[in-house]
Amino acid sequence: MDPLQIIFFIFAVITLVAAFLVVTAKSLVHSALWLILALFGVAVLYVLLDAGFFAAAQVLIYIGAIAILFIFAVMLTRKDLRDAGSQQNGTWPLAAVLAVVLFAGLFFILSSWSSFGMPKPDMPAGANALSDLGLALVSANAYLLPFELASVLLVAAMIGAIYVSLIKK
Amino acid sequence: MEFLRDPISFIGNWLEGLLLGWKMAPSAATALIQLLGAFIVGTFSLALVIFTIWVERKLYARIQDRLGPNRVGPWGIFQTFPDMIKIFTKEYITPDGADKVVYNLAPILTVSAVILLWAVIPFARTVVGSDVNVGVLYIVAVGAIGTLGIIMAGWSSNNKYALFGAFRTISQMVSYEVPMVLALLVPVLLGRTMGINSLVEAQTVWFAVLSPLAALLFFFSAQAEIGRAPFDLLEAESELVAGYQTEYSGLKFGMFYVGEFLHAFTVSALTASLFLGGWRGPGAEQWPILGMAYFFVKTFIVYFFVIVLRITMPRLRIDQMLNFNWKFLTPVALVLLIATALVEKGLQLVGQDSMVLRTVVHLGMNLLIVWGTVEILRRSARKERQRVSEPRPVAIAPQTQASD
Amino acid sequence: MIPLSWYLLFAAALFCIGLFGVLSRKNAVAILMGIELMLNAVNVNLIAFWRYLAPAGIAGQAFAIMVFAVAAAEVAVGLALIISVYRRRDTVAADEIDMLKW
Amino acid sequence: MLNDWLFIGLFFLIVAIFPGAPILIAGLLAPKRTTPAKTQVYECGMETVGDTWVQFKVQYYVFALTFLVFDVELVFLFPWAVAFDKLPLVGVVSGIVFILILFVELLAAWRKGVLEWV
Numbered sequence: 001m002d003p004l005q006i007i008f009f010i011f012a013v014i015t016l017v018a019a020f021l022v023v024t025a026k027s028l029v030h031s032a033l034w035l036i037l038a039l040f041g042v043a044v045l046y047v048l049l050d051a052g053f054f055a056a057a058q059v060l061i062y063i064g065a066i067a068i069l070f071i072f073a074v075m076l077t078r079k080d081l082r083d084a085g086s087q088q089n090g091t092w093p094l095a096a097v098l099a100v101v102l103f104a105g106l107f108f109i110l111s112s113w114s115s116f117g118m119p120k121p122d123m124p125a126g127a128n129a130l131s132d133l134g135l136a137l138v139s140a141n142a143y144l145l146p147f148e149l150a151s152v153l154l155v156a157a158m159i160g161a162i163y164v165s166l167i168k169k
Numbered sequence: 170m171e172f173l174r175d176p177i178s179f180i181g182n183w184l185e186g187l188l189l190g191w192k193m194a195p196s197a198a199t200a201l202i203q204l205l206g207a208f209i210v211g212t213f214s215l216a217l218v219i220f221t222i223w224v225e226r227k228l229y230a231r232i233q234d235r236l237g238p239n240r241v242g243p244w245g246i247f248q249t250f251p252d253m254i255k256i257f258t259k260e261y262i263t264p265d266g267a268d269k270v271v272y273n274l275a276p277i278l279t280v281s282a283v284i285l286l287w288a289v290i291p292f293a294r295t296v297v298g299s300d301v302n303v304g305v306l307y308i309v310a311v312g313a314i315g316t317l318g319i320i321m322a323g324w325s326s327n328n329k330y331a332l333f334g335a336f337r338t339i340s341q342m343v344s345y346e347v348p349m350v351l352a353l354l355v356p357v358l359l360g361r362t363m364g365i366n367s368l369v370e371a372q373t374v375w376f377a378v379l380s381p382l383a384a385l386l387f388f389f390s391a392q393a394e395i396g397r398a399p400f401d402l403l404e405a406e407s408e409l410v411a412g413y414q415t416e417y418s419g420l421k422f423g424m425f426y427v428g429e430f431l432h433a434f435t436v437s438a439l440t441a442s443l444f445l446g447g448w449r450g451p452g453a454e455q456w457p458i459l460g461m462a463y464f465f466v467k468t469f470i471v472y473f474f475v476i477v478l479r480i481t482m483p484r485l486r487i488d489q490m491l492n493f494n495w496k497f498l499t500p501v502a503l504v505l506l507i508a509t510a511l512v513e514k515g516l517q518l519v520g521q522d523s524m525v526l527r528t529v530v531h532l533g534m535n536l537l538i539v540w541g542t543v544e545i546l547r548r549s550a551r552k553e554r555q556r557v558s559e560p561r562p563v564a565i566a567p568q569t570q571a572s573d
Numbered sequence: 574m575i576p577l578s579w580y581l582l583f584a585a586a587l588f589c590i591g592l593f594g595v596l597s598r599k600n601a602v603a604i605l606m607g608i609e610l611m612l613n614a615v616n617v618n619l620i621a622f623w624r625y626l627a628p629a630g631i632a633g634q635a636f637a638i639m640v641f642a643v644a645a646a647e648v649a650v651g652l653a654l655i656i657s658v659y660r661r662r663d664t665v666a667a668d669e670i671d672m673l674k675w
Numbered sequence: 676m677l678n679d680w681l682f683i684g685l686f687f688l689i690v691a692i693f694p695g696a697p698i699l700i701a702g703l704l705a706p707k708r709t710t711p712a713k714t715q716v717y718e719c720g721m722e723t724v725g726d727t728w729v730q731f732k733v734q735y736y737v738f739a740l741t742f743l744v745f746d747v748e749l750v751f752l753f754p755w756a757v758a759f760d761k762l763p764l765v766g767v768v769s770g771i772v773f774i775l776i777l778f779v780e781l782l783a784a785w786r787k788g789v790l791e792w793v
Contacts (some may be wrong), residue, residue, distance in 0.1 A: 419705055
């Protein structure tokens with residue numbers, strides 16, 4: 001195995017274990033902390049995919065903002081959910097079976113795909129992914145509409161969330 | 170001669186040649202040298218704290234008409250070492266009900282997040298840890314990790330004061346990140362790149378001259394990010410004991426302390442790099458060692474202002490702190506960003522690329538925004554004065570109204 | 574060299590773990606955490622496809638950044654709803670939030 | 676490209692060790708004499724009353740939420756700023772429209788009274 005493969009393997013395992021703990025940990029704050037580790041592992045994989053911008057954005061948005069929001073939400077809804085008792089609902093064996101079946105199905109479908117095991121091609125010369133992305137985001141024949149819509153979506157989400165969380169009983 | 174011009178990359182090249190001569194694979198040699206470099210940068214940044222703590226204490230004392238440390242070594246310059254020995258031999262006390270793992274991880278994470286910033290700071294043209302093409306975003310992202318350390322410290326201590334302190338800290342740090350990122354977008358826009366070293370190279374005219382407002386916005390929001398006076402609500406001693414560090418003792422507490430001092434210095438280094446031209450200066454291109462000198466001189470000048478700000482300002486109230494951010498810094502930063510984009514594109518369309526014109530137009534635009542802001546502030550201050558000076562109902566008011 | 578299959582299998586596993594969380598958790602906040610994991614799995618796939626199949630194109634990256642925005646919006650509104658429900662009904666267990674049932 | 680990140684990866688390793696090692700060493704050097712009174716949770720000289728996890732104001736959540744939305748939108752702007760040289764005027768204007776939407780957002784939050792600490 002070459003070094004990159006080892007790094008990938010280590011972080012993939014860390015991420016998956018952390019993800020598993022996210023969905024099984026009893027204390028919700030621990031869940032949130034494991035979630036942060038899992039998201040960080042994903043950021044490392046982005047670096048391995050030559051997407052440094054997404055790695056930094058992942059850490060900034062997910063760890064810096066979304067995870068904090070989760071921790072706040074856990075603290076705000078704390079009263080009745082002590083860390084005692086099962087955090088799993090009654091149908092969890094069914095859910096586990098479903099998840100395993102889905103993974104097996106995905107594996108089956110993917111492995112019959114011709115370019116499943118394709119090696120990483122070299123980056124085309126002269127391409128600057130970052131400024132290309134910036135250009136595409138504001139080009140009318142590329143992603144201008146989603147770009148502006150994302151902004152409007154976020155505004156709507158923010159106003160809605162503020163309204164929902166601030167209304168009195 | 171070659172050695173004198175650029176000692177660090179000279180040693181680096183020599184080492185690489187040596188390792189390759191020993192039949193080491195080139196990639197392994199690079200990795201080893203980078204590891205060594207990382208080790209040196211990390212050690213250096215931590216060693217720096219020993220010095221900056223002394224600088225800060227001395228300056229603090231002088232402004233308050235005291236002597237400050239003056240016993241150990243000349244001017245007390247070695248005062249930090251006995252302090253270190255003391256704190257190394259202090260007992261760790263872990264409070265009941267603390268979440269052990271998270272509790273011990275928090276101080277490490279807090280300090281790490283600060284040292285991590287040094288990975289992208291360029292010391293000279295050739296002495297750069299790493300010039301990743303997303304340097305600016307990296308800085309902000311690493312700041313997010315620091316936030317995490319604080320919330321972990323507050324939550325795991327099982328103490329109300331700690332949790333309150335952590336919550337306040339988060340809402341402060343999180344709020345001030347918005348103008349900070351906005352202010353950082355201005356140099357990115359002016360330099361068309363996110364790499365820190367590339368940004369330094371792009372500063373033929375310092376960005377602090379091109380856009381002084383962005384420099385100020387960054388400076389102030391960074392102060393809040395560090396969390397010291399006047400923004401030290403997170404550990405407001407009179408209200409919250411010591412905030413999120415209440416339950417920490419010994420070196421674990423010391424680590425938070427180190428983190429704060431190092432962060433102050435790091436922010437100065439960032440300000441110097443991003444806005445004051447970093448290692449740029451006469452002769453720095455040919456003589457990288459000169460560049461290092463320029464960089465540290467600039468950093469220490471900014472650091473001086475950081476300390477003075479800390480010493481001379483009273484603590485803000487929490488509502489004032491949030492108002493200052495959301496109702497002052499953020500709108501100004503948004504306006505500045507729009508204006509900068511318009512001016513840049515306008516100059517490009519006209520086809521003027523003379524540096525003088527660019528500087529003058531940008532500077533004028535900045536001054537215009539400052540003038541507008543001051544005008545608006547004057548008006549709202551007048552209103553506020555009227556509102557406060559109006560007679561207000563006091564505790565007995567409801568009774569007199571009822572008798573009418 | 575890491576083949577594309579590694580990333581795809583990793584993403585599939587992450588997605589399934591997230592799905593398991595969504596289906597099995599009692600607490601609504603934890604369900605949202607599962608959704609975050611699933612969105613991340615999707616993002617890994619998008620970036621991997623961009624890098625392996627169309628490194629000159631931009632679609633994968635553009636979609637990934639949109640997923641960021643959608644994830645943020647979803648978390649913001651979702652958690653606000655949960656907090657609001659909690660304030661009215663004093664519960665965050667997904668089974669007990671059944672105001673629409675009749 | 677990956678070489679740049681190699682340094683940062685190694686730096687992450689080193690940086691985790693740097694504060695960790697002294698804490699461990701100090702743990703070995705320092706005395707260990709815990710008593711029940713010492714490990715009590717601090718509360719102004721009293722024994723602590725009630726649970727640590729008191730109910731928090733929803734205001735904290737709202738600030739974090741506002742930040743999250745701003746943060747995501749600002750990440751969109753970074754590639755735009757890097758590509759500034761290549762952008763046509765339309766591109767610059769649409770970026771500015773994006774920032775203006777942010778401004779509207781700020782004003783909306785202001786009007787809703789989110790930014791007040793009451």
